[in-house]
Amino acid sequence: MSAAPTEIQSLIETSGLGKAFGKVQALDDLSMSVPPGAVGLLGPNGAGKTTLLKLLLGLLIPSSGSARIVGQSPRTRSGRLTIREHVGYMPEGDCLLPDTTGVELISMLGRLTGMTSEDAMTRTHEVLDYCQLEEARYRPVTGFSTGMKQRLKLAQALVHDPQVLLLDEPTNGLDPKGRRQMLELVADLAQNHNKNVLLCTHLLPDVERTCEHVIVLQQGKVKLADSVAALTKADGARYRLNVPRGAEAFTQALPAAGVILEDHQDNRCTIRLPDESQSADVLFQVAARCGASLESVELAKSSLEDVFLQAIRADGETSTPASTQEVAP
Amino acid sequence: MKASTHAEVYRPFTGELRKHPLRPLTLAWSGIRLGLRKKLPAFLLFTPSLITALVGAIKVYLMYSLSEPLKEDGSLAGMQMTVALQKVLGNVAANVVLFVKTSAYFALLAMTWFGAGMIADDRRMGANLLYFSRPLTRGGYLLGKLLGLMFFGLLTLGIPTFVIVSTAAFASPDWSFLRFESEVIWKTALYASTWILTVSTIVLALSSLVNRKTLAMTLVFGTIIVLHGAADVAAELLDISELKLLSLPYNFEVFADWLFDQQLSRADDPTLSLIALGIFAGSGMLLLWRNVRKMEVVG
Structure with missing residues (x-):
């Protein structure tokens, strides 16, 4: 494998990147820097994720702005060819050639990338083994199940051992077992084999499970970009409480003490203190005053789902995107 | 069942990735x-071509193997037999030309079948x-697809032509076919190449317009047959012979007659037919380039 053209400080950089399809603005003045490692690109359907991947590969021409990946711009011919040599792309749709077997397809794509026939064939068997398709390698791809097709698409993205993987909805249409297998492969590549992965999905648990960083896109704009750890770290002012006795009186007394009640279901509630430095003792004082008992008081951690919903509602967005309905509990 | 130790x-x-791999190949x-x-x-597609090649090769072989001994005999009966044989079999060059012109249509069938789905x-x-x-x-990408389709043209037109020409060369006494009629070889090669290139370009261009192989096949046959029929009828009705230039088979017919020094009718102008063939191939290539560009840059 030839060396990367430059040492990458950031995997992807975009500056004022825009793409319009007629009147629809798929990406709007997108400026961001994606760090190396495993990064999740989250967003509801139509947020512009796939458009961004295609722009990065030079499969689309931007309406405005610029982008760089592995230090190259997809706007120039040489840049495009270098990018495609160093990037493995797993498209979203079923784009496999009919009448070919797994081995034929992957080895042909390996040769197209620049491998010799021998290297391509050896490598094909290696990646098919890795993607757990060793027994199906000589079967026509038209007879593959959805899970096998997804793994075959991952295998073709890996055949030339690229330093960057752009994975577009890799768990689309998979059953829970297939999804788990796919995520294990992605996580293994990112964590144990130093692959830079841009995982494009609308499934939050997929990102939570495999990625270190997350970028949330909505309506073609970056709504949020940070590390998963930072986004989901405990908030010093938020607590989850279990109030087995006197919960009603307790929750009614909280506002008088300056405590904000965020959520309340049966005996459980989530509250926010007005100030992070304030001690949680105030909760016990309120409980004592209204005769309630507190069984547990623990700092509340935000889930990625909370963060995602907050981010996409930040601009007054009130409707929950369809994709979030699919988020596993 | 996967082994548990696997x-x-x-x-x-x-x-290493090669810097300049032969990706089109x-x-x-x-x-x-x-x-x-x-x-x-x-x-089904290669058999007619193969049969034509065999019949052509046998015919050419018979021409040499039967007529030469009769000529050498010098008797009146021998001369009469030679003339009768030539009447039945014709001369070698004319047979090669006839064979190429016939096989070209088998090549069109095969190339349409194999090429219609290539881009669609x-x-x-x-x-x-x-x-x-x-x-x-x-x-x-374009070159790879063209080469792939031209291979099928080569199988159905190029190789059979090579077989018949080789038979003529080897069967002729003292290599007389090569010595006196060698121009038939390069003219045949030129005609076959022009046919293969033009048809490949048209088939791939029409294949790049649609998403289904069957649709692309219909489009190819429709374009060639409808244009041919319409051009013929319009030329007759309006009495404008130039309208025949819209027909691909007509232009190839005129091109072949001109190339192989056969008699052309007064209305046939080989220059115009050559220009028409160039326009067919050129517009096919332009269409192909435009659609392949749209396939690379998808939106």
Whole structure:
């Protein structure tokens, strides 16, 4: 494998990147820097994720702005060819050639990338083994199940051992077992084999499970970009409480003490203190005053789902995107 | 059933990527393999061409093997037999030309069958995303597809022509075919190449317009047959012979007659037919280039 053209400080950089399809603005003045490692690109359907991947590969021409990946711009011919040599792309749709077997397809794509026939064939068997398709390698791809097709698409993205993987909805249409297998492969590549992965999905648990960083896109704009750890770290002012006795009186007394009640279901509630430095003792004082008992008081951690919903509602967005309905509990 | 001891491990690639691999050849070879995978169509499409080649080769062989001894005999009966034989079999060059002109239509059938799906299937399946996410230029893609289709043209027209010409060369006494009629060889090669290139370009251009092989086949036959019929009828009705230039078979017929020094009718102008063929191939190439560009840059 030839060396990367430059040492990458950031995997992807975009500056004022825009793409319009007629009147629809798929990406709007997108400026961001994606760090190396495993990064999740989250967003509801139509947020512009796939458009961004295609722009990065030079499969689309931007309406405005610029982008760089592995230090190259997809706007120039040489840049495009270098990018495609160093990037493995797993498209979203079923784009496999009919009448070919797994081995034929992957080895042909390996040769197209620049491998010799021998290297391509050896490598094909290696990646098919890795993607757990060793027994199906000589079967026509038209007879593959959805899970096998997804793994075959991952295998073709890996055949030339690229330093960057752009994975577009890799768990689309998979059953829970297939999804788990796919995520294990992605996580293994990112964590144990130093692959830079841009995982494009609308499934939050997929990102939570495999990625270190997350970028949330909505309506073609970056709504949020940070590390998963930072986004989901405990908030010093938020607590989850279990109030087995006197919960009603307790929750009614909280506002008088300056405590904000965020959520309340049966005996459980989530509250926010007005100030992070304030001690949680105030909760016990309120409980004592209204005769309630507190069984547990623990700092509340935000889930990625909370963060995602907050981010996409930040601009007054009130409707929950369809994709979030699919988020596993 | 997978062995419990089996563990899939990711192994990094330690080889080198070639700087200038022959990507069009890889693509062409893949197209050829896919095309030949279905045995029955291949058998049905190559058999007529093969039979024509065999009949042609036997005929040419007989011409030399029977007429030469009779000529050498010098008797009146021998001379009469030679004349009768020539009446039945014709001369060698004319037979080669007739064979090439006939086989060209078998080649059209085969090339349409094998070529109609070459780009249409890629479009339908979205395989262009797999190709163009590799360092493959659109020129490389186009050349790969053209080479793949031209191979089928070579199988149905080029190789049989080579067989019949070789038979003539080897069967002729003292290599007389090569010494005195060698121009038939290069003229035949030129005619076959022009046919293969023009038909490949048209078939691929029409294949790049649609998403289904069947639709592309209909489009190819429709375009050629409808244009031919319409051009013929319009030329007759309006009494404008130039309208025949819209027909691909007509232009090839005039081109062949001119190339092989056969008699042309007064209305036939080989220059105009050559220009018309150039326009057919050129517009096919332009259409192909435009559509392949749209396949690389998908939106």
